[in-house]
Amino acid sequence: MNNFQLKRLGLLMEPEPGNPHEVGGVLNPAAVRGPNGNLYLFPRLVANDNFSRIGIARVQFDDAGDPCGVERLGIALEPEADYELQANGRGGCEDARVTYVERFERYLMTYTAFSRSGPRIALAVSDDLFHWRRLGLATFEPFRGTDFVGVANKDASLFPVAIPNHRGKLQLAMIHRPLFPGSLPEETDCDECSRMVDLEHESIWISYCPMELDGIAPKHLGLFNSHHRLATPVEPWESLKIGGGTPPMMTRHGWMMLYHGVHAEESNDAANRRLCYSAGVMILSKEHPRTILYRSAEPILTPTDPHERDGVVENVVFPTGIDCRTDIGQPDRFDVYYGMADSRIGVATLHVPTQLPTTIRPIVDPPNSIVPLVPTLSEVPVESPTS
Structure with a gap:
């Protein structure tokens, strides 16, 4: 086997009838093993007026070891802090990712707080995964004229171990995707077969934060800095936007993360083209995760199932949770938990190949920060020079 192979296992979780917390959907869960070895999901639960909470559910498995259902266990976080609340009583705690950070010996959750200022x-x-203490909003230093302060930001996840920054200092590393004005897929959609991509403003980034120890548990986190632009839209399936997906997990080849890409489906009516959210794989170097070793030329998961094509937002598969199946003796198997049309949660199993598929040598960015998006990997850069 020399390609990433993914197989759908089916629908895992959908809104519970009569549950007011879920009338708008259940979607985009974090997935993490607890101290007792059980697997827990932290799904986004959407109530009326798009009021979103982060729930807790225990995953149930069948005799073959495949996930087959969930047991709801309550609420992990609901909007209470100023940075989670909007006007008129609305608010959001959304799209969590949870990582056990070895240095802190604690679980850290990144999530989208939706306030008056945006996400x-x-x-x-x-x-213990059941009692959560807020650490506040992530803060960022500016970088070479790019200012992350005051900019919408989503799809963040953390590495489980300290990662060397550009100077080799071991720090807490976070994947994130700032949403600069003009970089939403609805805004970047156009009729032309190629377009100009702003590398600074349309990319996935890695940023680093010092890991101070006070006892063991972090009281707060400092500024994220040492920013590095990781990846920008390259292939047709991700031509309008890319962003984070599952937290990085170590594999035989290096750090693996699933990420999402957006394109517009072909249509004779350009004004009514539908967006399509798909998922691909990225492998980052174990020693220097700023280096991309492999990246999907084609998506490994795209919306084809009716649950993925019809829902609150049509044509969406959105991976956010991942679980390595060492518990059943399969270290190359990863179960992927993903949102289906912003309405339900599905699960698929991904097998990591024994060898990485052949990929094209990365190309260094040109001196200007805007390049045309074209349908071949060899014609555009996939990563920036070392910061």
């Missing part, structure tokens, strides 16, 4: 990355910490 921002927020963090919380827990000893």
Whole structure:
């Protein structure tokens, strides 16, 4: 086997009839093993007026070891802080990712806090996955004229171990995707077969934060800095936008993360073209995760199932949770938990190949920061020079 192979296992979770917390959908869960070895999901639960909470559910498995259902266990976080609340009683704690950070010996959650100012990355910490303490919003230093302060930001996830920054200093590393004005897929959609991509403003980034120890648990996190532009839209399936997906997990080849890409489906009516959210794989170097070793030329998951094509937002598969199946003796198997049309949660199993598929040598960015998006990987850069 020399390609990434993904197989759908089916629908895992959908809105519970009569549950007011879920009338608008259940979607985009974090997935993490607890201290007792159980697997827990932290799905986004959407109530009326798009009021979103982060729930807790225990995954159930069948005799073959495949996930087959969930047991709802309550609420992990609901909008309470100023940075989670909007006007008229609305608010959001959304799209969590949870990572056990070995240095802190604690679980850290990144999630989207949706306030009057728009979506921002927020963090919380827990000893046991059931009791969470807010750490506030992530803060960022400017970088070479790019200012992340005051910019919408989503789809953040953390590495489980300290990662060397550009100077080799071991720090807490976070994947994130700032949403600069003009970089939403609805805004970048156009009729032309190629377009100009702003590398600074349309990319996935890695940023680093010092890991101070006070006892063991973090009281707060400092500024994220040492920014590095990781990846920008390249292939047709991701031509309008790319962003984070599952937290990085170590594989035989290096750090693996699934990420999402957006394109517009072909249509004779350009004004009514539908967006399509798909998912691909990225492998980052174990020693220097700023280096991309492999990246999907084609998506490994695209909306084809009716649950993925019809829902609150049509044509969406959105991976956010991942679980390595060492518990059943399969270290190359990863179960992927993903949102289906912003309405339900599906699960698929991904097998990592024994060898990485052949990929094209990365090309260094040109001196200007805007390049045309074209349908071949060899004609555009996939990563920036070392910061």
